[in-house]
Structures are given as structure tokens and as C-alpha cells.
Amino acid sequence: MRPRDCSHRVLQLVSPPVTVIPPREPSDTYLDTSRRRPSRLDPEELGFTPRRQVAWLSPTQLAATGIRVAFAAQFGAYLDKRELQLALPTQVHDEYAAKDELWIDYIADLGDGFDATYSMAYLLAQDQLDTGERALPRADVLVLGGDQVYPTASGAAYEDRFEGPYKAAFPKALSDTSPHMFALPGNHDWYDGLTAFLRLFARRGDSHIGGWKTPQTRSYFALKLPHRWWLLALDAQGEAYLDDPQLEFFKGIAATFEAGDRVIIATPQPSWVQTEAHPRYYDTLDYFLRTVMDPSGAEVAVMVSGDLHHYSRYSSPNLPRQLINCGGGGAYTAATHHLPEEITVPPKHSVTRRASPQTKYRLAKTYPSKMRSKWLGSGVFGRLPWRNPGFTTFLGILHTMLLLAFQNEAGRILTIPIFLMVSVVMAACVFFAVGLTEGQQRFVPFLLGGLHGVAHILFGVGGWLIWRELPFRDLKWPLPALSAVVVYLPVAGVAAALLVSLYLLIAANFKVNVNELFAGQGIEDFKSFLRMHIAPDGTLNIYAIGVDKISKRWVSQPADSWFRPKEPMKARLVDDPVVFAPAAAPSDASVS
Ligand SMILES: [Fe+2]
Numbered sequence: 001m002r003p004r005d006c007s008h009r010v011l012q013l014v015s016p017p018v019t020v021i022p023p024r025e026p027s028d029t030y031l032d033t034s035r036r037r038p039s040r041l042d043p044e045e046l047g048f049t050p051r052r053q054v055a056w057l058s059p060t061q062l063a064a065t066g067i068r069v070a071f072a073a074q075f076g077a078y079l080d081k082r083e084l085q086l087a088l089p090t091q092v093h094d095e096y097a098a099k100d101e102l103w104i105d106y107i108a109d110l111g112d113g114f115d116a117t118y119s120m121a122y123l124l125a126q127d128q129l130d131t132g133e134r135a136l137p138r139a140d141v142l143v144l145g146g147d148q149v150y151p152t153a154s155g156a157a158y159e160d161r162f163e164g165p166y167k168a169a170f171p172k173a174l175s176d177t178s179p180h181m182f183a184l185p186g187n188h189d190w191y192d193g194l195t196a197f198l199r200l201f202a203r204r205g206d207s208h209i210g211g212w213k214t215p216q217t218r219s220y221f222a223l224k225l226p227h228r229w230w231l232l233a234l235d236a237q238g239e240a241y242l243d244d245p246q247l248e249f250f251k252g253i254a255a256t257f258e259a260g261d262r263v264i265i266a267t268p269q270p271s272w273v274q275t276e277a278h279p280r281y282y283d284t285l286d287y288f289l290r291t292v293m294d295p296s297g298a299e300v301a302v303m304v305s306g307d308l309h310h311y312s313r314y315s316s317p318n319l320p321r322q323l324i325n326c327g328g329g330g331a332y333t334a335a336t337h338h339l340p341e342e343i344t345v346p347p348k349h350s351v352t353r354r355a356s357p358q359t360k361y362r363l364a365k366t367y368p369s370k371m372r373s374k375w376l377g378s379g380v381f382g383r384l385p386w387r388n389p390g391f392t393t394f395l396g397i398l399h400t401m402l403l404l405a406f407q408n409e410a411g412r413i414l415t416i417p418i419f420l421m422v423s424v425v426m427a428a429c430v431f432f433a434v435g436l437t438e439g440q441q442r443f444v445p446f447l448l449g450g451l452h453g454v455a456h457i458l459f460g461v462g463g464w465l466i467w468r469e470l471p472f473r474d475l476k477w478p479l480p481a482l483s484a485v486v487v488y489l490p491v492a493g494v495a496a497a498l499l500v501s502l503y504l505l506i507a508a509n510f511k512v513n514v515n516e517l518f519a520g521q522g523i524e525d526f527k528s529f530l531r532m533h534i535a536p537d538g539t540l541n542i543y544a545i546g547v548d549k550i551s552k553r554w555v556s557q558p559a560d561s562w563f564r565p566k567e568p569m570k571a572r573l574v575d576d577p578v579v580f581a582p583a584a585a586p587s588d589a590s591v592s
Helices: 002-014 059-079 082-087 114-125 155-169 195-201 244-254 283-296 370-377 380-387 389-406 416-436 443-467 479-508 514-519
Strands: 102-107 128-130 135-137 141-144 180-183 221-224 229-233 262-267 299-305 311-315 322-326 342-345 359-367 527-534 540-547 554-556 563-565 571-573 578-580
Touching (some): 059 389, 059 416, 082 244, 102 114, 114 527, 114 540, 114 563, 155 195, 180 195, 221 244, 229 244, 244 283, 262 283, 283 299, 311 540, 322 527, 359 540, 380 389, 380 479, 389 416, 389 443, 389 479, 416 443, 416 514, 443 479, 479 514
Parallel strands (some): 229 262, 262 299, 299 322
Antiparallel strands (some): 102 527, 128 135, 221 229, 311 359, 342 359, 540 571, 540 578, 554 563
8 A cells, every 4th residue: 555655646746737638549538428529629629630631742742652652562462451351250231121211321532631521521420411402311321432541541540530520520429220330441541451440440349430330340341231232342452352251251142142132332443444544453343243243143233432532423224233433522622524435344454354244334424524623623723832832842942953053153054963953853753754643554654754854954944044144143152052042942933833733734634643633732622422312112312412612610519510610511412313223123123
């Protein structure tokens, strides 16, 4: 007893009068109890740090992206832990099968900046959503389609960019009627080998995120839905084959299908539109359809994925199947105007030797529209320089060094500093085009990257010609260099960022750096998710819900979500409801 008394006294003496912040776990601290609710977006009150959206063009992020992509390409197989999940239990979630009707939400690409992520979480959490045409109730099941965190998975990143905002949006006490949440990993969840993902979503016991229960046990899952509907979520990354435990899991489920059962398949990527750049991407999905689904007699009615940050739907006149990409959960909006009007599935570019019969699909709808997407692309000049201050500063430094290299007393056009700086600029531009453009083609990115580099060199020469007419060069050393840093750097940085914007706008027409044209702008609006309804008669309706403008101003409130938008967000249907006839009569299945 004495030692304990003693140590207690010492602690009292030496402990400074600090405010004790309660630990983040257990997550019951977020539930709707008598605990004090946050009154502002303060990390100490929230228990997490609201993050800005990822600045994809910041120099450190560009370098990290390059390294990560190279690492994943070379060592991705070492990170693949799917076989290890054999140690985790499997389960078919069939608790929904006996329900008369069921609502399911699908959202993907969501763990980014607080405003966009929380805006969407807030909409998902509300009792009902007024879409203008009809009110749709909150879903019984929420499926997260991938990329629950950006840019790299870790426990802290999940807390700040996903878990915290979702808990704040839905801080309900758990009950028997609590909705369920399931998550499929996207490529960003995979960057740590799925470690943080499995800790978050595949925990044992009564785990939950806010008021959503999280009953999944592995990174893939199967839901038995009412009226002979199923939802199978495949953990199929890029060109990787499905692992044996996963295949066996789904084969076992398919063996229980009855002819005419109808299936929704969720995958991390819309491989049906990605084979031009990645010829093998569709092979895994096609193998699954041929070897698991076709022999079962069940019909795949919908394939849904995220990964591309927009909404698109392809339909076929010959097959009652819809191919939907809906990646509008929070990350920057991506272009839709480059999507092909018609695709062949399995794609022409697929290199698999055996494949399913090919079917043509037409692009039925996009959100944002192609027209809007083009218009957004042209906004790069107004957004890129200001939303990427690190990138603009980097360009300013590069051009200032180029200017200083051009300045030599002898007026020579070739010196070692000039050679070095020209080489650096050319190499950076070629890497930007070739290294960041997905796909097989190399010549076009190389050519465009080279031309981009030449444009920067000419820009540097022009800057030097103007600079030498100014009085700074006559100053005493080091004032010429100092004045270049103070005066030339910021002007050159912004002007060079505008030159990069022009390059991106042109290059995107050749399918080069299309992603950077939109990632650099960080457009947080035009978000979307799917709300699906299996009606009492077995009809499946899919509603695509879009938000043209997210909220960026929040007001704390005494009940329900911790914060509400200062101005109400307007959710609307961005596509006609897609309707599938009940499974009981598959031959009559129709799609509108
Ligand atoms: Fe994503």
C-alpha cells in the first residue's frame, strides 16, 4: 500500500494541470449519449482531425505516388494478404433474406477532405433523402465500394478521413435495427497490404462505426438479399488473380443458387472500361463470371464499381445487365467526357485466351454530363495554380534556377549549369507525362512530355530576356540572385503553373495525364452514390443520387448528426431509376 500511496502523491506533485483528452477508443464515445457533443470542428472536441483534400500535385505527393506505383508494380504480390484471410471466419450474411423489402446504399472513393466526405456521410445518415421527385429512406445496408482512405492507408488516416466523419454523421446508439456497413478495399486501401483495413472492418465481436454495425469478417463478402437477390463483393485488385480461399468461398455460395437467382456484383474497379490502358484488368472478372456464376444458373443483373470518380452507366440491348461505376463518394471529380460511347465486354483489348462471348454496351448516362465535364476541364487555369501552392512554388523554384543558370557573365548559351537545368526540366516533364499516364502506350506521352519540356525551356528563355532588361542584374552580388527569388520566383511560379494547365488541357485530348487534369483541380462538387431498393414484389430499383454542390460550412446541432450544412444540400436523381423485374421471372427481366 505504501508504494502505491507514495507514487500517487508524486504524480500529484509533478503532473502539470493539462486538459485530459479522452482516448478515441472505445468508439462508444461517439454514440448519442449524454456526452458533450462537439460545438466546432476542433480536433480536441471531435476526437479526430478534419483533413483538407489531398493535394495530388504537391511535389511530395507526386514523388510518393510515383514511388508507391512503382513499389506496387514490383512488389505488390508481397503485400497481397488475401490468402492469409483463410484464418478469418467466413460468413454468408443472410439476415436480410427474410425481409419484405430492403434498401442498400453504395458509395465509393470517399475518404478524402472533410467537407466532401462528411457531406456524403451526412446524406447517407439522414432518415430520408428528398431527391425532389420522391423521398428515399436511409438504407438498411451501406456498402463502401473502395478507397475508404486517401492517399495511403494507415490507422490514423482512416480515423481522420473516414471513420471520424462517418461517426460524426451518424452518432446513433446501436440497436437491433441498426443499419449494417460493409466495405470492399480499393487500391488506396491496399497500399499497406490491407493491414489497417482488416483491423477496421474485419474486427471480431460487435464492432461498429458510429451507428453502423460492421459485421464483415474478410475483405470480400456475400449478402443474401430478399426475393432471391444476392450481392457478391469481390476483392479483385488490378491484374491480380482471385485467391483460392476467396474463389472457394464464392463457389460454395454459388452452389446454393437456384436457376434464376439474380446477383449484384461489386468490384473495386470498372475493368470493363479500363482494358485499353490495362489489357488484363477484365480477365479476373471474366474468369469469375465463367467459372463461378455461369454454371450456377444465376443471372448477373448489375456489376457495380468505384475507382473512377464519377457516375457512368453502360447498358446493352441484348443483355439485361447494367455496368455502373459510381465513385463520387468524396474524392476529386474525374472527367466523363473521355468515356467511350460504346464498349465491348469482354473488351477487345483483353488478352485472355478463353473468354465469355462478347456483348456491346452503350453509354446510357454520366454524371457529371460530358458537356459539364469538358467545361470543368477548361477550368484548370483558375484552379490548378491556387489549389496546389506547393506545386506552384516548386515550379517557381525550378524556373528561378533556370534563370540563374542562363545568367552568365560570358553570355554563353551552353554552360554546365544550363545543361543541368535543361536536363532536369526535360526529365521532369517526360516523367510527369510517361510516369503518371496509365496504360501501355509510351510514345505519345513521351512526345507530349518532351514538347511540354521544350515549352518550359522556351518560357525560361523568354523570362531571362525580359529579366535582363530590368535593373536587377546590375546590383551587387548576391542581390541579383536575391531579387530573382523575391520578384521572379512567384511570378514565374504562377505563369509556369498556367503553362502546365495549358499542357494538361491539350494532353488530355490525347489521353495523356487525363487524371492529373482533374486531380490538379481538386473539384469537390458533383458527388454521387447509389440507393438501391428491393421492393416487396422483388423488383430492384437503382437510384443514382447526385449532389451538384457539397457543403463547406457546418453548424453544430443538438441531436442526430453532429453538424448540419449551413445551407441545405440539394440531392437529386442524376439518372432515370434503373428497374429490374423480380427474380422469379428472369426471362421477363426488363431494364428501363
Ligand atoms: Fe479513388
